[in-house]
Amino acid sequence: MIRLLSVVAASLKNKIGKALMQAIEERVIAAHKFYVCTMLRTARNIGLFLALNYRPESLSPDHYNHMDMICFSKYPLQP
Numbered sequence: 001m002i003r004l005l006s007v008v009a010a011s012l013k014n015k016i017g018k019a020l021m022q023a024i025e026e027r028v029i030a031a032h033k034f035y036v037c038t039m040l041r042t043a044r045n046i047g048l049f050l051a052l053n054y055r056p057e058s059l060s061p062d063h064y065n066h067m068d069m070i071c072f073s074k075y076p077l078q079p
Contacts, residue, residue: 017048018052025076031076035072036071037060037070038069039068039069040059041068046070049072054074055072056070057071057073
């Protein structure tokens, strides 16, 4: 489990976040499904997950420190 993945703003244009997520997914063995969650107000994160083919799965209002969370999931590609 990865608890937090952050990229400094100066590196966003280099698509570091996308590359990190793809590297993680490629190295996971025998995963049934990938899950990611972010705050509903973080449009940049939501866009990243959608671009990586994650699909919205659930909303958790007032979930973490009184913030609304959105969770996404996707199935790993089969070799």
